[in-house]
Amino acid sequence: MSTPAILEDxxxxxxxxxxxxxxxxxxxxxxxxxxxxxxxVDDGLCQTIDADDVAQLAERLKEQEAAEQAL
Known part of the structure; x- marks a missing residue:
């Protein structure tokens, strides 16, 4: 799978x-x-996040969604 398709997914x-x-x-x-x-923000949510690769970004996005649901 090419990188654009991965980002689309x-x-x-x-x-x-x-x-x-x-x-x-x-x-x-x-x-x-x-x-x-x-x-x-004080509770740990981020407006913008960054990562080195797709797997790391996916993990950070999952963490943000979990933190938001916990609030």
Whole structure:
């Protein structure tokens, strides 16, 4: 599977996030359509996250979803 297809699959798995690869090759995801409150940030949620590879980004996205559900 090519990298664009993998990123497309990741985007489908996490529709609340916009996912992209920077010109430096790093992966990024930012929340779509909502800004976090200061309290949510204080509780460990992130507006934007980054990762070295697809697997790491997927794990960080899962962690964010779990943290959000726990609130």
């Amino acid at each position: 990741l985007q489908k798995a996490f529709p609340g996030w916009r996912i992209w690869r920077s010109s430096a090759g790093r992966l990024w995801a930012t929340r779509n359509g909502r800004r976090l409150s200061q309290q949510e």
